[in-house]
Amino acid sequence: MALTESRPLALPSGEPTEVEFHPIGVFERPKSKRGWRSWLTTVDHKKIGIMYGAAALFFLLIAGSEALLIRAQLWSPRGTLLSADAYNQVYTMHGTTAVFLVVMPLGAAFANYLMPLQIGARDVAFPRINAFSFWCFLVGGIFLNTSWFLGGGADGGWFMYAPNNGVLYSPSHGIDFWNLGLIMTGIGSLTGAINLIVTVLNMRAPGMTLMKMPVFTWMTLVTQFLLLFAIPVLTTAQFLLLFDRLFDANFFNVAQGANPLLWQHLFWIFGHPEVYLMILPAFGLVSEMLPVFSRKPIFGYPFIVFSGVAIGFMGWGVWAHHMFVSGIGPISVTTFSLTTMFIAVPTGVKILNWTATMWGGKLRFTSPMLFSIGLILMFTLGGLSGVSHSIAPADTQQTDTYYIVAHFHYVLFGGAFFGFMGALYFYWPKVFGYMLDERIGKANFWLLLAGFNLTFAPMHVLGLQGMSRRVYTYDAGFGFEIWNKVATIGAFTIATSVLLFIVNIFLSRKRAKDLPPPGADPWDARTIEWMVPSPTPEWNFDPIPTIERVDDFWYRKYGEDENGNLVRVAETDEVVQHSDGKGVHLPSPSYWPLVTALGLPIIGYGLLYTWWLCLIGGLVVVAGLYGWAMEPPDDPDAAHGDEHGPDDETLEGAELPTREPAAVAAAVEEQEAETVG
């Protein structure tokens, strides 16, 4: 049988099939891009970024309240605000919420909003999967926090060491909520990571080679690779624990010869890269802000990129430095002590680069700049106490005391959070079309800086004096009282400054009605996301810019004269885009990512309470996926006779039949019957 000629069973292929699509009822795609419903169905990376940010700020209030409860409890010796049990839950949920529901989603917010803009892409590679990632994160976070109303939160510490995480020591459902909630956010992180990596690698504007990408995009790429490889390890550990708790497996059952160190290894193989994936986005953001407010390019662009990549790689080789006192043996301790000291090198390179960027620059001390400088200072302090932890004998004394609480708050609060705060001030006009008030912003910064140092600097002292962390109270007479009082005052100062930020949002918004709009480029910035109008139009760029060098937007505005001095070659208004986006077609919104994600917590409750809920949740997920796959196609090409794709160019000379819009639509429908993403 000649395969290629007679194909009796073969269906028509190659040439478009004339299949009419009659969407019915729920299968119709939602079209509205305004109103509250549009937020539930959006697939626009910018809206999803905003939702990540809003959710993170909401969880920040929860994590912050938990922190204030901790500090209020420790105000005086033998405090009675919280019972020992309640204290365990509060500090566990504070850590979990801060790490998984505040800092990580803040990174995701900026990655989602900015990264496609910085590389000149219309959207991420899989817009619907992007929405799904967000909803997974949100339902996971809410699921986790519903444990407060259903018998109490998790109480094993955010690191959840075995065997304290077993049913024997923690009989309530708190830890099950922790497991299931974080598996849900993990699904979101993993799909998000795949999506963003594909976007960076595949969808850059013409001319934008990897070494011309903005630093933030680079750090996003490294971060997402860390997520890609770290999340499955945590998920493995959580499944093992879940099976132990729900189905009586023996992974952490010491009576059956289980080894509790297995949990520590799995957890920290995830947990240490996690630390870097929290801090790297902030490093990227600072690398965007400092050059703008120093009016100099970033010093040593390749160094700052490669040190980020090096941190990403080396982050995998240091996990056991969390385990120096767990009895892993002298050879392991020595090895991990050395690797931990080495990882200070690329971090130091970054600090040097930022300092050199500011050196001799025309500095403008705006709020974003202040927060950036705050990050450099606070992170350096945290890095120094980090080096003292890499020295194993010192660590043996410091670990499990407030010294280490001080260390990681300097790194993650003073590092990551300061960076995100600065970036919020920096990118606010781009996202919402109005500037945040600078005076309140500066007050916000100084209050945060003061509160932060009041809270965490004394903890170094407390730790060296020997005050244990994770213990709900302390006795009088050890010299702990005064520093605990200072720290508590500091914590409430931080809370005031966060409230000031929220006030700033609403006040500035009200005031902005009387002010001229900030325009596309309020800071005289360098990277191409500032080329589009503020707030960013839905289509991002029209046309997509071609990139010639790092900081392409800057060099469209500025050139050099014969003496190498900076001269303006074009007014900002001439180089920013003024487009109405006609002819740009974007994917339509969709219900299905939300529906699919909503099935997950139903399965979660089913596993904990009653099996038939699992069945319902499973059906919701399957229905969601089915709806997703069967959704009427929606292709940007369908509506406009697009004639500038590479395919059309090759066909140009040939005699082409006029393409009827209907035929084009049908062809596209057939081609893209299942739009991906």
Place this chain on the structure above:
Amino acid sequence: MAETVTHHRELLAERDAHAPVAHPDHATNTGISNTKLAMWLFLASECLLFGGLITTYLLYKHPLPGSGPGPHDVFDIPFTSASSFVLLMSSLTMVLAVSAIERGDHHRLRVWLVGTALLGATFIAGQVYEFTVFYNEGLGYTTSRFSSAFYTLTGFHGVHVTVGIIMLVSLVLLSLRGRLPEHRSETVEIVGLYWHFVDVVWILIFAVVYLIP
């Protein structure tokens, strides 16, 4: 100076207008399509998932004395070798399916896809049979640290094979409805990537769990 500046600006505008990226899917920076790259990344992360499970198994492969049967009390290596062979053969039929659609032979495509799914299903049936035998010999999920680790590792792999079978059946249905033309042969290829990955992982698991004493 002013002239060159204006000229420069015009060049920039022209350059942007002719950027061939109005539809990013038509040409990607790497030359690999978005979906294929996504599958490669997903499989990379799966390595870490199975890495964690295999490590756990290696740590727990010997039960405490007196806590139920150990690995070589229950394993029937000839039987599992046969079902492993069946699974490995399914990689061959998968390759033939991909090759069929690239030649435009939709009939053969469906034959080989169904064949692959059947081979996968045979493997799963073998696993179910094996688990039943082990259970009857006194190796329950909660019996010992070895039993928990064994069932979890092989069970996770079994779930992956099952998901693969569902994807293969979906491909057959798509093809029957005429929604899988040659120019979308990559969809088959991507499912193939997943399928080969699951097979390769099984080679590792088979070696580590059954063959290494």
